[in-house]
Amino acid sequence: MKEIWHKCKWIVDTVLGSTVFALGFSLFLAPNDMSAGGISGLALIFVELTKLGSVGTLSILINLPLFILGGVKIGKKFFAGSLLGMMLSSVLIDLFALIPFPVLDPLISVLYGGVICGAGLGIVFISGTSTGGSDILIRLLKLKYRNVPIGQISLCFDALVVILTGLVFHDVTKSLYTGITVFLCSQVIDAVVYRFDYSKVALIISSEHQKIADAIGKRLDRGATLLHGEGSYTHREMKVVLAAVKKQQVAELKELVMEIDPRAFVIVQEAHQVLGDGFSRYSKDSL
Numbered sequence: 001m002k003e004i005w006h007k008c009k010w011i012v013d014t015v016l017g018s019t020v021f022a023l024g025f026s027l028f029l030a031p032n033d034m035s036a037g038g039i040s041g042l043a044l045i046f047v048e049l050t051k052l053g054s055v056g057t058l059s060i061l062i063n064l065p066l067f068i069l070g071g072v073k074i075g076k077k078f079f080a081g082s083l084l085g086m087m088l089s090s091v092l093i094d095l096f097a098l099i100p101f102p103v104l105d106p107l108i109s110v111l112y113g114g115v116i117c118g119a120g121l122g123i124v125f126i127s128g129t130s131t132g133g134s135d136i137l138i139r140l141l142k143l144k145y146r147n148v149p150i151g152q153i154s155l156c157f158d159a160l161v162v163i164l165t166g167l168v169f170h171d172v173t174k175s176l177y178t179g180i181t182v183f184l185c186s187q188v189i190d191a192v193v194y195r196f197d198y199s200k201v202a203l204i205i206s207s208e209h210q211k212i213a214d215a216i217g218k219r220l221d222r223g224a225t226l227l228h229g230e231g232s233y234t235h236r237e238m239k240v241v242l243a244a245v246k247k248q249q250v251a252e253l254k255e256l257v258m259e260i261d262p263r264a265f266v267i268v269q270e271a272h273q274v275l276g277d278g279f280s281r282y283s284k285d286s287l
Contacts, residue, residue, distance in 0.1 A: 010127040014081050017123030018089040018131055024116025026096035028109040030055065033169055034178045038134040038154075039063060041161035041178070045168045056094035060086065066136045081129025082136060089131045110177050114184030121154075121185065122192025134158075149193075155186040200250050201271040202243050204257055205229065206264035209239040215256045216243050244271060 030044065043058035063086050067079060104112075124131055130139055134157045141153050162182055166175025206212055213224040220243075227240040245253055250268060257264050 010077070010081060010129065011084070013123050013127030014085045014129045015088060017120045017125075017127065018085045019092055019120070020123065021117050021120030021131060022089045022092035022096055024113050024120060026093050027099065027101045028104065028113030028116065029181060030093075030097060031101070031103045032106050032109045032177070033171075033174055034106070034110065034113065034165070034181055038131075038158060038161065041158065041165065045161070045164050048168055054094050054097075056090040056092075059090040059093070063090075078129055078139070081127060082131070085124050085129050085131040106173075106177050110180045111184065114181040115188050117181075118185035118188025119192055122189045125189065125193050149190045152186065152190070154189060155182060158182040158186070199244055199246050199271050200253075200268050202241070202245065202250075202253055203267040204241040204243070204264055205238065205266075206241070206257070206261040207238070208261040208264070209241050211260050212257055212264070213241050213243075215260060216241070216245075216253065219256055220245055220249050220253060222249070 033044070033048070039059050039062050043055045043062060046058055047053060047055055067083060067086075103109075121131065125139075130136055134154070138153050138157060142148070145153070159179075159182070162175055162179045165178045166172050169175075204212055209226060213226060216222050216224045222243055222245050224241050224243040227242055229238045229240040230236065231238065243253070254266060254268070257266055
């Protein structure tokens with residue numbers, strides 16, 4: 001059962017993320033002539049210029065040539081998943097637009113729309129797919145620029161949409177609001193993709209280092225490493241316990257350390273994307 005879920009989870013994440021994105025776009029952004037950037041933003045601008053078609057339909061048409069590029073460069077799973085994400089989000093954008101939802105204050109729409117759309121796109125990116133369009137180009141660039149967060153790459157693309165929005169709608173205010181949306185969206189994307197996958201690293205200085213290391217292994221089921229240290233004042237050699245734990249284990253870690261040695265010196269800090277046994281596994285397709 002777990003194996004089946006592991007193979008199908010990316011489909012569930014793609015559907016969920018695409019639905020969340022379409023909901024945020026249709027209910028909060030589109031009624032105020034704003035977007036979260038990307039292809040949907042360009043489609044919104046095109047509809048305003050030509051008065052033809054709908055945002056969902058135009059998104060599909062613009063996406064088609066990009067899928068050929070994405071399918072060749074990134075692989076079959078990305079191609080299939082992105083096709084699903086693009087079709088679903090495009091159709092849902094038009095369907096959700098039919099919901100009799102009141103036009104809210106622009107600032108409220110920007111805040112909620114940016115957060116919801118960013119959350120949706122983040123979920124889709126985690127699944128290893130996209131909603132098509134600029135997302136495909138973003139993933140391709142991410143393969144080349146491995147150290148740049150995906151949200152920042154997205155922000156660069158969407159800056160162009162911000163400028164075009166102001167020019168087409170002849171409203172600087174709308175352009176500025178769209179800029180806020182794009183910024184929020186990129187921040188939430190990074191929060192979903194990176195911040196939810198973090199652990200804690202503890203450095204523990206204690207004369208009872210071996211007991212503490214053993215207790216971490218037995219009670220927390222985590223490994224520990226003994227580092228060689230030296231006091232800067234006393235020049236006395238000592239051992240420093242280094243341990244990576246899940247965030248929900250931090251309280252228990254501090255408790256067991258204090259039980260063994262109340263005078264221990266403990267430093268706990270965040271560690272994003274810990275790779276190894278009991279944590280995440282590295283993949284060349286990781287974001």
